[in-house]
Amino acid sequence: MTSAQIEIQLIASLVAVACAIPGTFLVLRKMAMISDAISHSILPGIVVGFFITQDLNSPLLILLAALTGVLTVVLVEKIQQTKLVKEDTAIGLVFPALFSIGVIMIAKYANDVHLDIDAVLLGELAFTPFDRLFYNGTDLGPKSLWVIGTILLVTLALLFAFYKELKMSTFDAGLATSLGFSPAIIHYGLMSVASITTVGAFDAVGAILVVALMIAPAAAAYLLTTNLTKMIVLACFFGVFSAIAGYWFANYLDASIAGSIATMLGLVFLVVYLFAPSKGLIAVLYRERQQRIEVSLITFILHLKNHNETRERHVNHLNEHINWQKVRSKTVLNLAVKNNFVTIDNNIVSLTEKGNEFTTKAINYIVTNEDAQIEDMKKDFFLFRG
Amino acid sequence: MDILEYSRLVFSDYTLRTITLGTAVLGGVTGMLGSFAVLRKQSLLGDAISHAALPGIALAFLITGSKDTNVLLIGALLSGLIGTFWIRGITTKTHLKSDTALGLVLSVFFGFGMLLLTFIQKQPNANQAGLDKYLFGQAATLVESDVWLMSVVTGLCLLVLLLFWKEFKILLFDKDYAHTLGFNTKFIDVLITSFIVLAIVLGLQTVGVVLMSAMLLAPAAAARQWTNSLGVMVLLAAILGASAGVFGTAISSTQNNLSTGPVIVLVASVFVLFSFIFSPKRGLLFRQIRLIKNRNDLEFQKTLTFMYHIVEDHEDVFHPHAIKILNNFQGYSRKGLRQLISKNYVTVNGEMWNLTPEGVEAATNMYNQNLKDD
Numbered sequence: 001m002t003s004a005q006i007e008i009q010l011i012a013s014l015v016a017v018a019c020a021i022p023g024t025f026l027v028l029r030k031m032a033m034i035s036d037a038i039s040h041s042i043l044p045g046i047v048v049g050f051f052i053t054q055d056l057n058s059p060l061l062i063l064l065a066a067l068t069g070v071l072t073v074v075l076v077e078k079i080q081q082t083k084l085v086k087e088d089t090a091i092g093l094v095f096p097a098l099f100s101i102g103v104i105m106i107a108k109y110a111n112d113v114h115l116d117i118d119a120v121l122l123g124e125l126a127f128t129p130f131d132r133l134f135y136n137g138t139d140l141g142p143k144s145l146w147v148i149g150t151i152l153l154v155t156l157a158l159l160f161a162f163y164k165e166l167k168m169s170t171f172d173a174g175l176a177t178s179l180g181f182s183p184a185i186i187h188y189g190l191m192s193v194a195s196i197t198t199v200g201a202f203d204a205v206g207a208i209l210v211v212a213l214m215i216a217p218a219a220a221a222y223l224l225t226t227n228l229t230k231m232i233v234l235a236c237f238f239g240v241f242s243a244i245a246g247y248w249f250a251n252y253l254d255a256s257i258a259g260s261i262a263t264m265l266g267l268v269f270l271v272v273y274l275f276a277p278s279k280g281l282i283a284v285l286y287r288e289r290q291q292r293i294e295v296s297l298i299t300f301i302l303h304l305k306n307h308n309e310t311r312e313r314h315v316n317h318l319n320e321h322i323n324w325q326k327v328r329s330k331t332v333l334n335l336a337v338k339n340n341f342v343t344i345d346n347n348i349v350s351l352t353e354k355g356n357e358f359t360t361k362a363i364n365y366i367v368t369n370e371d372a373q374i375e376d377m378k379k380d381f382f383l384f385r386g
Numbered sequence: 387m388d389i390l391e392y393s394r395l396v397f398s399d400y401t402l403r404t405i406t407l408g409t410a411v412l413g414g415v416t417g418m419l420g421s422f423a424v425l426r427k428q429s430l431l432g433d434a435i436s437h438a439a440l441p442g443i444a445l446a447f448l449i450t451g452s453k454d455t456n457v458l459l460i461g462a463l464l465s466g467l468i469g470t471f472w473i474r475g476i477t478t479k480t481h482l483k484s485d486t487a488l489g490l491v492l493s494v495f496f497g498f499g500m501l502l503l504t505f506i507q508k509q510p511n512a513n514q515a516g517l518d519k520y521l522f523g524q525a526a527t528l529v530e531s532d533v534w535l536m537s538v539v540t541g542l543c544l545l546v547l548l549l550f551w552k553e554f555k556i557l558l559f560d561k562d563y564a565h566t567l568g569f570n571t572k573f574i575d576v577l578i579t580s581f582i583v584l585a586i587v588l589g590l591q592t593v594g595v596v597l598m599s600a601m602l603l604a605p606a607a608a609a610r611q612w613t614n615s616l617g618v619m620v621l622l623a624a625i626l627g628a629s630a631g632v633f634g635t636a637i638s639s640t641q642n643n644l645s646t647g648p649v650i651v652l653v654a655s656v657f658v659l660f661s662f663i664f665s666p667k668r669g670l671l672f673r674q675i676r677l678i679k680n681r682n683d684l685e686f687q688k689t690l691t692f693m694y695h696i697v698e699d700h701e702d703v704f705h706p707h708a709i710k711i712l713n714n715f716q717g718y719s720r721k722g723l724r725q726l727i728s729k730n731y732v733t734v735n736g737e738m739w740n741l742t743p744e745g746v747e748a749a750t751n752m753y754n755q756n757l758k759d760d
Contacts, residue, residue, distance in 0.1 A: 017568020027482075032489040033430055040596070049535040082670060084662055085607050088485075093607055096600030097655040103522065107643045208437075208500070212493035219486050236672035256504035269490060273476065284479050 004129040009247050011128055011145050015201045015238030016213050018152040021159055022194040023214030024235050027222060028170050033088065034191070035214045036040065037095040038069040039198050039207035043102025045069070046199070051109070062147070062199045069195025070188065081110060086378055108355050123206030125247075125257040144204045151200040155193055159232075162186070167228055209258040213239055216265035220272040223279045238268050294325070294378065296332045298362055301341055304360045306337065315347045338384045354381070392640050401526070402639060408528040408536060409631030409650060412589050415540040417605035418547070419585045421620045422578055424606040425558050427475055430485075431470070431579075432597035434492040436586045438469025440499025440595050443520050444506060453517070455532060459587050462520075466583045469495050496595070523594030525635065525646035536588055543581055547620075554578060555616055593647035604654035605630060611665035630654040684711025687752060689722045690731060693741060694749035706738035 026032050041316030045068030064285050072094055079090040128144040140146070157167070169176035169186045177183050198210045205213070221234035246261030253260065300318070307313060318329050333349070336342045341355035351359065358381045366374045378385075395402050423432055439462035446461025447453065469491045476487035503517055519527060547554065553574045556564040565571050582602070589598050605627035610617045634650030663671050689712075696711065697703045712718045723739075726732040731745030741749070 014661060027486050030483045030485050032483075032485040036433070055673050079662075082662065084611060084670075085424070085670055086427055086429070088427060089424055089603055089607050092429040092433060092599050092603040093655065093658055096597050096604075098653050100597060100600075100651040100655075103648040104644060104652070107645060107648075208493055208496050211489055212497050215489040216494060217485060219482055219490050222482060222486075223480060250501070253501070253505050254508050255501050259497045259501030260500070261502050262494055266490075266494030266623060269494070273480070279480055281475070281479050365570060 005247075005251075007129045007142055007145065008125055008257070009244055011142065011148060011204055012125060012243035012247055014145070014148045014152050014239045015123070015205055015210075016217070016238045016243040016261075018148055018155055018197050019201060019210060019213035020165060020217045020235040020239040021155050021232060022197055024218040024221070024228075024232050025166060025170055025190055026194065026214060027218040028228075029190075029232075032215045032219075033091055033200065034073060034076070035194055036211045037072050037091045038191075038195050039210050040095040041072040041098035041102075042066070042069050042195065042199050042202065042207070043099050044105060046202070047102050047105045062196065065199040066192065066195040068098070069198060070191055073188075073191045073195075087361040123202060123209065123258050124203050125204055128204050147200050149203065151197055155197065158189070158193060162189070165191070166267070170228075180309075205261070206258045209262050212262040212265050213243075216269045217242070220269045223272050240266070240267055246373075293328075293331055293335060294385070296328065297335055297341075299376070300332050301336065301351060301355055301359050302363065304342065304349060305356070305363075310348050312350045314343065315349060318349075335384065339382055341381075394637055396636075400484060402635075404530055404533055405525045405528050405639075406632055406635045408533045409525060409592060409635045409646065410628040411533060411536045411540055411631075412592055413601065413605065413627030413629070413631030413650070413654075414544055414591055414624040415536065416585050416601045417609070417623035417625070418540075418620050419543065419578075419582050420602035420604075420606035420627070421609065421616070422554065422558065423582055423602055424610060424757070425616075426578075428582075429603050430488050430599065431473070432582065432586055432602035434473060434488040435466045435470055435583050436590065436595050436598035437499075438459070438495035439463070439466040439493040439503055439587055439590060440520065440696070441465050442497055443517065444499055444502035447506060447602075448502065455591060458517075458520075459590070462587045462590060463583060465495065466587055470579055470583055519594075520590050521594050522596060522645060523590065523598075523647040524590045525592045525638075528592060532591065539588055543585070546577070546581065550574065550577065558616070566629045583589060594648060597647050597651045600651040600654060601627065601630075603605040604651070604658050608654070608657040608661040611661040611668050614667075626657050627654070630657060680739065685719070686722055686725055687720055690726060690745065690749050691752060692718070693726075693732065693739075694746065697741055697746075704740050704742070704743075706735060709734070709737055709739055712739075 023032075023035065026035055042065040045065035047059065049058070049064035051063050052064075055061065063320065075094045076087070076090045079085065079093065080087045084094070105236070129142050131143050133140045133143045133146055163188055165176070165181045168179070169181055169183055173183055176186075181359075194214070197214075198207070201210045201213070217235040217238035220238050221231045224234060225231050242264035243261055246264035247257055249264060250257040250260035256288070272280065277283055304313060311317065315333070318324060318333075324332070333342075333344070336349075336355070340352055341358060342349050342351055361377060362374055365371060365377070392402070396406055399405065420432070421427055440463025442461035442463065443458045444461075445465070446458050447463075448626045450457050473487045473491050474482070475480050476490070477484045504728055506517065551673055553564070553569055556567070556569065557571055557574050557578075561571060564574075586598050586602065589601055593601055605623040606619070608626050609622035612622060613619050630650055630653045635646055637653070638644040638646045638649040642694070661669070666672055692712070696707055697705065709723075712723070723732070726745070727734060729744075731748055732739055733742055
């Protein structure tokens with residue numbers, strides 16, 4: 001590894017952590033799309049800032065562009081307050097308009113300078129080590145490293161200082177307000193941090209990757225835990241992992257690093273989405289199937305309890321009467337036998353003592369409208385689940 | 387080129403005519419379908435789909451090696467549909483909300499698309515140039531066959547819209563009711579979403595991935611302000627979308643260095659702004675005027691009631707009183723008094739006022755109405 005490679009990975013990891021922290025709160029507050037809007041609408045701010053400072057890494061440009069980001073949020077809220085359109089429409093109207101203004105400004109006035117739209121959308125991580133910061137002739141490292149490092153430090157400081165307030169206002173805005181934390185300050189504070197992070201990161205990784213780095217790690221972490229601290233740590237871990245894995249993947253393909261990191265983030269999310277215990281797709285589908293079979297089982301033994309005559313309790317009759325497919329009735333019957341709820345004698349199904357007790361209790365719960373209790377009762381009776 | 391030259395050329399020049407027609411048809415079809423997206427609260431779906439279409443374009447090129455628009459658009463369509471259904475999968479099967487799902491699919495698919503595009507650019511195959519026009523769109527690359535394709539899709543779309551009008555409408559406003567009536571809501575849902583994806587994909591070449599969502603939203607959001615009827619809204623959105631296309635093309639071709647996509651989006655945004663302010667029923671301007679008028683009416687009525695309360699204890703209700711005592715009342719103003727006089731509810735003699743019979747009648751009626759409302 002050359003020192004340039006190490007620096008690129010370091011910058012990518014720092015960006016990942018700096019994005020994951022505000023991203024977690026955006027996802028929890030259901031404002032993920034705001035980050036997309038901000039990342040597009042900072043473009044006019046960047047262009048104006050660039051005309052003034054002629055330097056993509058100047059603090060003034062970052063502040064100006066971040067202001068445009070906050071302006072977007074304010075505009076969206078103002079439009080929404082008129083009640084003329086819904087919030088998502090307001091977002092969808094504001095950012096393309098601002099982005100178009102930015103594109104036109106670049107095309108008209110900045111055609112010959114180093115600022116093109118592809119760079120804004122994608123960034124060029126591979127070039128960051130070449131734009132270095134010098135102080136009295138000594139090399140202090142890449143400029144982007146300093147920019148993103150400062151932003152990350154401020155973000156971390158704010159996170160530690162206002163962790164309790166952020167947590168409270170995210171999960172119970174009403175309680176937070178009644179305890180005296182101003183929701184407006186926290187909201188706009190978070191928006192400002194998100195805007196500044198987006199602007200600071202866009203030069204290195206581009207506007208779209210910022211969105212991916214904010215949302216994907218937080219979304220994946222949200223599927224794995226319900227604890228805020230763990231969620232932030234996990235999100236940072238996913239971000240850094242994808243950043244480094246993405247870098248090497250891009251190195252191998254000789255393609256855009258930003259695109260490759262976004263692809264890695266997508267893969268990480270896909271894996272978590274499929275395999276997360278209890279909240280992943282496979283777990284959810286398995287649970288849905290289990291519940292379907294168990295509901296069928298309860299229907300079935302209630303039917304048995306209602307009928308003493310052998311004609312109604314014949315195995316074949318179940319297919320005709322309850323109208324189940326053959327496979328399904330077989331699964332249900334097997335489950336009932338395995339759990340000692342029923343015995344089958346000469347193809348006649350009858351309830352056992354345990355089955356009878358379960359059914360009586362279940363009927364009681366259903367009659368008194370406490371169906372939810374059945375779920376707890378299952379734990380006591382079931383040896384095997386569906 | 388100035389405006390006069392443009393208007394002369396638009397009928398004779400092949401390129402200009404094709405572009406103008408193309409953007410107009412595109413604006414029409416996106417406006418039409420955008421109405422449904424806006425009303426279904428899926429405004430940002432367009433944004434996600436258009437970004438999600440990018441890897442499809444790149445993959446279609448990688449697999450077939452052809453740069454034919456139709457092949458690339460089929461790839462875009464497939465990848466847009468995959469993105470849409472993944473969004474749906476995330477929101478229905480996990481506890482993640484739709485905004486997270488949209489942002490995730492949008493950024494990840496777009497990143498993957500850019501990875502593929504940069505990968506293609508590094509290939510020795512010289513045929514790859516020009517794929518990145520799909521990022522911001524280049525209306526100038528439209529040819530007659532593209533316009534024909536758009537027109538065919540628009541016609542198809544119109545046909546389906548007319549055939550399933552009642553189903554779409556009922557699904558839009560009361561999904562559960564549609565379900566209980568026995569409509570296959572899933573099928574209608576998929577049908578309309580697929581058409582929205584199709585319209586977005588069609589526009590990629592003209593306005594590009596990034597700005598496509600505005601083409602879908604802006605005409606519909608503007609049209610929504612002028613009407614409460616779905617049919618009128620769809621028609622109006624189509625007209626607004628088409629005119630945004632025509633005006634945008636006209637403005638961008640009369641100036642140097644102006645790409646068409648952003649200009650069209652800005653024109654559409656101006657339409658939205660105009661509608662927000664000047665629409666007679668919902669617009670901000672008339673809403674404010676109505677508010678002021680209501681406030682004045684209320685003060686007028688309050689002043690009259692206050693006067694009536696003063697005089698009603700007297701034996702003679704027409705007995706004059708000093709104007710000074712009205713100063714205790716907050717809603718009183720000289721203007722209000724003048725209004726009362728002009729309506730002949732009150733007469734003023736020097737420093738004294740007294741109610742006229744009409745004034746007493748109006749005040750008692752008002753009082754009765756208040757009681758009734760309680």
